[in-house]
Amino acid sequence: MHMDNTAFVAPALLKWHAQHGRHDLPWQREPTPYRVWVSEIMLQQTQVATATGYYDRFMRRFPDVATLAAAPLDEVLHLWSGLGYYSRARNLHRAAQQLVEQYGGELPTTAAKLVELPGIGRSTAAAIRALSAGERGAILDGNVRRVLARCFLVTGAPTPRAAEKRLWQLAELCTPDEDVAAYTQAIMDLGATICVRRRPLxxxxxxxxxxxxKRSRRQHEIPAPRVRAARRTRAVVMLLAQRGDGSVLLERRPERGVWGGLWCPPQFPSVEAAQLYAATRLRSAVIEPRSLAIVRHAFTHFELEITPLLASCEAWAGVMDEPPTLWYNPAQPERLGLPAPVSALIQSIT
Ligand code: SF4
Structure with a gap:
C-alpha cells in the first residue's frame, strides 16, 4: 500500500513542542515508569486540568508500586472518587500486586510485558516506555488518533478495522528514531490543546x-460524530438510612458493574421494596416525609435516576454482611470510594 509522506510530522511537532508544549505537568517531573503509568491511566478519560490534583494526592499516598499494592482497595478507590471509570483504579491496584509478585515491584522494561498487566493496552505500554525511557514505540490514544486521522484523512472507511490498521501504520511511520519522549508528549499535547475535537485551532x-x-476543509467531520443509541434510563431508589449520630448505612457494590467496589446506600427497584427493607432490617426505622430531589447521573450507556428516600433509625436489626455494609459517619469519614453523586447526597442530608 502506498503510504503518505509522513516525514514532516516529527520535526514540525518537535519544534512546536519545544516552544509551546507542556513541560511542567506533575508526571513530567521525575518521569519514572510508575509515575508515567499512573498518569497515563488517569488521563485516559480525564482532562489534564482535572487529573493533576488527583494525581498529586495519589502519588503522595502511593509513591511507589509496593505502597499501592499493599494498600486496601478502599483507599485506592477513595483517591479515585469523582474521577469515574473506576475499573481503571481497580486495574492499577491489581497490576501493582502482580508487579510485586512477579517483578519485585518494578515495571517490566518491555512494552510486550507491560501489555500483559491489567488495564495496560498497546498504546499505554508504548507511552510508558517512550516517556520514561525514550524507547521508540507507536502510540495511538484518543488525541493522537484524532491528529493522525485529520492530518492523513483517515475517515473510518472502508471499514473501522481498516481505518484502525491504517492509523497504527501512520503512528508507526510518524514516530521518529530519536527524541521519542518529546515527540510522544508533543503529539499528545497537540491533540489535547490544538487539534481538539470541536473547533480545532x-x-x-x-x-x-x-x-x-484542513486542506479539504473537512477537519470538523473527522472523527465522525459517534452515533449513539438514545441513552436509556435506569431508575433506582436509594435508601439513606441515618442514625442519630449522622452516620449513613452504606453497602459495597459488587466488583463487576457500575461503581464496582465503591460504597453506596442500599438500592432498590421501588419505594415499596426500600420500605420493606427498612421495616424488616433496620431498628425503629422511620421513613422521613422530607423528600429529596431526584438525582440524575449520566454513564456512557445509560442514565441513572436516583430517588433518595431518607429514613432515620436507631441501629441495626441484623442486616447480614452480604454485601458488606457499614455505617459511614460523614463527620469522621473513612477512606472509602464513594461515587460523586452519592457523596453529594450524603452531604445534602448532614
Ligand atoms: S485539523 Fe487543524 S489542528 Fe488538526 S492537524 Fe489539521 S491543521 Fe492541525
Missing amino acids: CAACPLEAHCAA
Whole structure:
C-alpha cells in the first residue's frame, strides 16, 4: 500500500513542542515508569486540568508500586472518587500486586510485558516506555488518533478495522528514531490543546501546511460524530438510612458493574421494596416525609435516576454482611470510594 509522506510530522511537532508544549505537568517531573503509568491511566478519560490534583494526592499516598499494592482497595478507590471509570483504579491496584509478585515491584522494561498487566493496552505500554525511557514505540490514544486521522484523512472507511490498521501504520511511520519522549508528549499535547475535537485551532497548528483535512476543509467531520443509541434510563431508589449520630448505612457494590467496589446506600427497584427493607432490617426505622430531589447521573450507556428516600433509625436489626455494609459517619469519614453523586447526597442530608 502506498503510504503518505509522513516525514514532516516529527520535526514540525518537535519544534512546536519545544516552544509551546507542556513541560511542567506533575508526571513530567521525575518521569519514572510508575509515575508515567499512573498518569497515563488517569488521563485516559480525564482532562489534564482535572487529573493533576488527583494525581498529586495519589502519588503522595502511593509513591511507589509496593505502597499501592499493599494498600486496601478502599483507599485506592477513595483517591479515585469523582474521577469515574473506576475499573481503571481497580486495574492499577491489581497490576501493582502482580508487579510485586512477579517483578519485585518494578515495571517490566518491555512494552510486550507491560501489555500483559491489567488495564495496560498497546498504546499505554508504548507511552510508558517512550516517556520514561525514550524507547521508540507507536502510540495511538484518543488525541493522537484524532491528529493522525485529520492530518492523513483517515475517515473510518472502508471499514473501522481498516481505518484502525491504517492509523497504527501512520503512528508507526510518524514516530521518529530519536527524541521519542518529546515527540510522544508533543503529539499528545497537540491533540489535547490544538487539534481538539470541536473547533480545532488550525491557525496555530504546526501541521497545518500539510494537513489533508484542513486542506479539504473537512477537519470538523473527522472523527465522525459517534452515533449513539438514545441513552436509556435506569431508575433506582436509594435508601439513606441515618442514625442519630449522622452516620449513613452504606453497602459495597459488587466488583463487576457500575461503581464496582465503591460504597453506596442500599438500592432498590421501588419505594415499596426500600420500605420493606427498612421495616424488616433496620431498628425503629422511620421513613422521613422530607423528600429529596431526584438525582440524575449520566454513564456512557445509560442514565441513572436516583430517588433518595431518607429514613432515620436507631441501629441495626441484623442486616447480614452480604454485601458488606457499614455505617459511614460523614463527620469522621473513612477512606472509602464513594461515587460523586452519592457523596453529594450524603452531604445534602448532614
Ligand atoms: S491543521 Fe487543524 S485539523 Fe489539521 S492537524 Fe492541525 S489542528 Fe488538526
